[in-house]
Amino acid sequence: MEAITNFLVSFPTEFPVLWILVRIVVIVLPLMLAVAYFTYAERKIIGYMQVRLGPNRVGPKGWLQPIADAVKLMFKEIIIPSGANKFLFVLAPMLALGPALAAWAVLPFDDGMVLTDINAGLLYILALTSVAVYGVIIAGWVSNSKYAFLGAIRSAAQIVSYEIAMGFALVGVLVAAGSLNLSDIVRAQEGGLLHWFWLPLLPLFVIYFISGVAETNRAPFDVAEGESEIVAGFHVEYSGMTFAVFFLAEYANMILISALTALMFLGGWLSPFQGSFMESWFTWVPGIIWFFLKILIFGFLFLWFRATFPRYRYDQIMRLGWKVFIPITIVWILVVAVAVVYKFPIWFD
Amino acid sequence: MTFEKFLFYFFAAMVIFAGLMLITRRNPVYSALFLVLAFFNAAGLWMLMEAEFLAITLVLVYVGAVMVLFLFVVMMLDINVAEMKPGCFITYLPVGILIALTMVVEMVMVVGPNHFGLDIYASPVPHAPGYSNTGELGSMLYTIYMYPFEIAAVILLVAIVAAIGLTLRRRPDTKSQNPSKQVLVKRDDRLRVVKMPSESKMELK
Numbered sequence: 001m002e003a004i005t006n007f008l009v010s011f012p013t014e015f016p017v018l019w020i021l022v023r024i025v026v027i028v029l030p031l032m033l034a035v036a037y038f039t040y041a042e043r044k045i046i047g048y049m050q051v052r053l054g055p056n057r058v059g060p061k062g063w064l065q066p067i068a069d070a071v072k073l074m075f076k077e078i079i080i081p082s083g084a085n086k087f088l089f090v091l092a093p094m095l096a097l098g099p100a101l102a103a104w105a106v107l108p109f110d111d112g113m114v115l116t117d118i119n120a121g122l123l124y125i126l127a128l129t130s131v132a133v134y135g136v137i138i139a140g141w142v143s144n145s146k147y148a149f150l151g152a153i154r155s156a157a158q159i160v161s162y163e164i165a166m167g168f169a170l171v172g173v174l175v176a177a178g179s180l181n182l183s184d185i186v187r188a189q190e191g192g193l194l195h196w197f198w199l200p201l202l203p204l205f206v207i208y209f210i211s212g213v214a215e216t217n218r219a220p221f222d223v224a225e226g227e228s229e230i231v232a233g234f235h236v237e238y239s240g241m242t243f244a245v246f247f248l249a250e251y252a253n254m255i256l257i258s259a260l261t262a263l264m265f266l267g268g269w270l271s272p273f274q275g276s277f278m279e280s281w282f283t284w285v286p287g288i289i290w291f292f293l294k295i296l297i298f299g300f301l302f303l304w305f306r307a308t309f310p311r312y313r314y315d316q317i318m319r320l321g322w323k324v325f326i327p328i329t330i331v332w333i334l335v336v337a338v339a340v341v342y343k344f345p346i347w348f349d
Numbered sequence: 350m351t352f353e354k355f356l357f358y359f360f361a362a363m364v365i366f367a368g369l370m371l372i373t374r375r376n377p378v379y380s381a382l383f384l385v386l387a388f389f390n391a392a393g394l395w396m397l398m399e400a401e402f403l404a405i406t407l408v409l410v411y412v413g414a415v416m417v418l419f420l421f422v423v424m425m426l427d428i429n430v431a432e433m434k435p436g437c438f439i440t441y442l443p444v445g446i447l448i449a450l451t452m453v454v455e456m457v458m459v460v461g462p463n464h465f466g467l468d469i470y471a472s473p474v475p476h477a478p479g480y481s482n483t484g485e486l487g488s489m490l491y492t493i494y495m496y497p498f499e500i501a502a503v504i505l506l507v508a509i510v511a512a513i514g515l516t517l518r519r520r521p522d523t524k525s526q527n528p529s530k531q532v533l534v535k536r537d538d539r540l541r542v543v544k545m546p547s548e549s550k551m552e553l554k
Contacts, residue, residue, distance in 0.1 A: 088382075118401075119401075119481045119483060119484075120401050120402060120405055120481075120483050123401075123402065123405040123406070123409065123483070124405055126405075126409055127405045127406075127408040127409040127412075127413060130408075130409055130412070130413025130414065131408065131412055131413055133413070133417055134385070134412075134417075137417065137420055137421075137424075138382070141378060141420075141424050149424070152424070153421065153424070153425070156417050156418075156420070156421050157421065159417070160414055160417050160418060163413065163414065180483060315525075316528075319528065
């Protein structure tokens with residue numbers, strides 16, 4: 001018994017690389033499970049919104065549906081179009097999923113509960129989310145299909161446009177928090193619901209989340225997939241596991257954007273009742289639970305948007321990104337800078 | 350060989366490999382993708398030099414934005430790869446060698462041991478874990494290099510204005526919509542509700 005505890009205590013220092021691997025697995029496995037059940041939640045929630053039942057046949061209340069889907073996709077044949085570069089064709093889905101998983105390395109789940117606490121965390125996140133577009137572009141080009149290619153072109157233009165607004169929104173957060181480290185950004189929001197950045201940075205908060213929806217190619221910005229126009233867009237030629245990886249990437253990206261919005265605008269692991277008379281009632285709730293609840297809010301919004309809004313027309317997407325979002329973010333960065341310089345109460349004093 | 354040294358040689362070899370592939374591929378899309386690979390590995394090299402801001406910005410700006418636009422254009426070119434015979438490679442080879450040699454000589458003159466030898470620039474000592482290159486860079490840029498930085502920004506702004514000025518043309522014949530007018534539309538402008546009596550009785554014959 002003592003040998004086991006000794007081993008467990010010395011494990012992180014004895015085998016640092018193995019210890020990092022263990023922590024990566026501890027993050028990625030629940031994330032994959034969350035992705036699987038996010039698809040189930042989507043089908044159920046949109047089902048109820050449209051007065052249907054959603055999946056309810058596999059397992060009790062359909063709970064095993066995601067497992068069944070995964071098994072089905074794993075055993076389906078992967079068809080590679082003739083004339084396509086096999087290497088790039090298989091690489092594209094991995095390029096889509098990789099950044100969505102790698103970004104979790106710098107996300108703090110609780111005070112100090114983070115895989116790598118790097119100083120340039122925000123920049124790292126921004127760089128990784130911008131790299132994710134390569135999966136879509138390469139898939140669209142290498143498929144040798146007009147529909148796929150149209151989807152890739154649309155997606156490239158859309159992501160490049162919304163990334164600017166997203167980056168500017170993050171600049172606002174950076175100015176307000178005075179740090180690029182995600183843990184420090186959360187700590188700068190201490191003090192309860194009204195001290196979180198969603199209030200002083202309200203326009204940036206809204207723009208960041210909407211840009212996040214656009215960046216993940218979700219409805220109402222899903223022109224890259226556009227089932228009714230270009231069949232399924234960039235992944236029309238993909239089948240089996242390669243398609244499943246694209247699917248995973250989309251949902252992992254949604255969870256990632258939800259988590260980032262929660263960290264930067266809703267105070268991450270902080271309790272909403274901090275500083276109020278209810279603070280002592282909720283001290284037993286671990287920070288990670290607050291964080292997960294906040295992620296759930298945005299995850300639900302993603303689904304709600306999809307059930308509610310019709311797809312944007314392409315020129316309207318471009319207009320919204322360039323002519324509405326970017327000017328607003330630039331103006332609000334100035335406002336935040338002035339507020340920080342003059343130590344505007346209650347957020348920046 | 351330490352692990353850092355191994356990483357350095359790995360990234361350096363990958364940059365050179367990607368650069369060679371970039372100029373030898375016939376299909377420009379592959380060339381662009383190899384350029385992306387080269388950028389990634391160059392970012393790795395910068396990361397080894399503790400310049401994390403530059404490394405991440407290289408990925409963010411060049412990989413995430415510039416190369417996406419490049420691919421955007423290159424993918425839409427309708428290039429017949431078979432037509433691009435290696436013949437033109439030979440024709441342009443002398444000029445290419447001449448330019449390459451000039452550049453090598455220039456670079457040796459500038460970054461040779463006369464200017465960057467170990468006796469002039471001591472080999473850098475690794476910083477303490479708390480060191481933030483991003484913060485250092487910011488405090489340098491906004492104090493000592495304030496004017497060059499601002500002037501560079503203004504030049505870029507002028508470039509943007511000039512680019513827009515060159516390509517902007519009024520096209521009165523396009524049927525673009527005016528969103529502010531669209532928003533102001535009321536129901537009465539578009540919809541007419543016609544009242545009519547419902548059928549009283551259907552007669553079967």
